[in-house]
Structures are given as C-alpha cells and as structure tokens.
Amino acid sequence: MDLNLAGKTALITGASKGIGRAIAVALAQEGCDLILVARDGVALNTLKAELLRRFSCSVTVFSGDMSQSADQDKLYETHGEIDILVNNAGAIPAGSLNAADEDQWRRAWDLKVYGYINLCRLYLTALQRRGSGVIVNVIGNSGERVNPNYIMGSSGNAALMAMTRALGAKSPEYGVRVLGVNPGVTATERAETMVRSYSQTRFGTPDRGAEILADMNLPFGRMAKPEEVADLVTFLASDRARYISGTIVTIDGGSANRNF
Secondary structure, three states: OOOOOOOEEEEEEOOOHHHHHHHHHHHHHHHEEEEEOOOOHEEEHHHHHHHHHHOOOOOOEOOOOOOOOHHHHHHHHHHOOOOEEEEOOOOOEOOOOOHHHHHHHHHHHHHHHHHHHHHHHHHHHHHHHHHHHEEEEHHHHOHOOOOOOEEHHHHHHHHHHHHHHHHHHHHHHEEEEEEEEEOOOOOOOOHHHHHHHHHHHOOOOOOOHHHHHHHOHHHHHOOOOOOHHHHHHHHHHOOHHOOOOEEEEOOOOOOHHHOO
C-alpha cells in the first residue's frame, strides 16, 4: 500500500526514544524527511545516524525542551515549513489529587498539555495558510479510562482529546487534518520503569515484573509495541486517511472498555 508520504517533511517531538523513536523509523521507512525533537541531543544524533544508514531521507535534529515557550518558538522559527507534526513529547507522573502540589501539576502539564497546545497554535496556523498538512497528537487512553491515581495524566489527556476534536472539526475548511492517537500501556523504557517501581512497592524487589503484568490483565497478555503505535500514526498521517479529522483512534487492545 503506497501511503504517498515520500518527500514529505515530518516533525516529531519526543523522538529520542519509545513511541517517538518508533514513529521516526516508520516515517523514514516511508520516505519522509524528518525533524527530530527532544531534550537529549546525544540520543537524537544516534538515531539520526541510524536512520541515514538505513533509509533514503534527510534527518535534522533539534535539541530543546518543549515545556519552554522559548524553545517552542525557536523550533518554529527554525523549522516552520513542515507537512506533518507529531506531538509526542511528555510523560505525566502518577499520583492522586493531593499527591502533588500546584507547582508539580503545572510542571507536569507544561510539556504534555501546553507543549501540544502551543505547537498546535504555531504550526496549525502555518499549515492553514498553505492549505495542507496533518497534525497527529499522541495522547493516551487514560483520557478516556480515567484513573484517580493518575489524575494529572487523565485530566491532561482528556483536555488534549477535546482540543484535538475541536481543532480537527474546523481544520478541514483550510485543507488540514488534526487527529489523535490514544495508546494504552506500551512497552517503552518508561513502562519498564513503572513495572519495576510497582514490583518494588509491592514485593520489595524490582524483578517481579511478570506478576505485576499478570495483575494488569492486559489484552493479549502483553503491552502494545511502540512499532504498533507508530504504524497507526504513519497511516493516519498519510493520504490513505485523508478523510479522517477530529477523531481520536485508541490503540490499547480494548483496555479502555475492559471492566473486568
């Protein structure tokens, strides 16, 4: 299936590892030129070298903190001409309502929530002027499967889902699509750290992850693979999904609807 992505320029935030890295590989495989954004410049340059070795594409790296408006503005000023924006940076910590104070709430949202909002504001305006383009927001299924012990993440993701739907309803009037992807628990470094932490808390040792995973009652008995999320993002960014906008596609094996 030709996705007609060859020669298009995609900007991916949080590209140095996990889902973002997998998205970079998937888009490069389709012939996209890439702008990779993350705080870890060393990891970005390592990924750049790998992509240039494996695929025929150009790769540019931008080391910056997408929780900071100055870095967001600098990114746009430096790389304002793109076809695809993938907002992916951000990891909001777990905790109940009172487990974090106001400053912690604001710090948690600066990257994942306001980072997405600000980059959408910058790039959507430019894409609308040109009359084409796609924004894919990688959000998270906790926005629909709300959890009082992950209330910062659930609340932030729910807000991003609403924003994505609202923008994606209007943007086709200007030839632009905005949509979202809600991954469930995905086998990234962050998830592995989470499982070790739960194991330490419950059993006093970090190496009983298999029992933690069994208790999580995951669909198909496993987490999602980053490559599976990346394949979905790549399809949604392509012309094969050209009539999809204002939609959130959940990729969690049905977890958001499991009540057992």
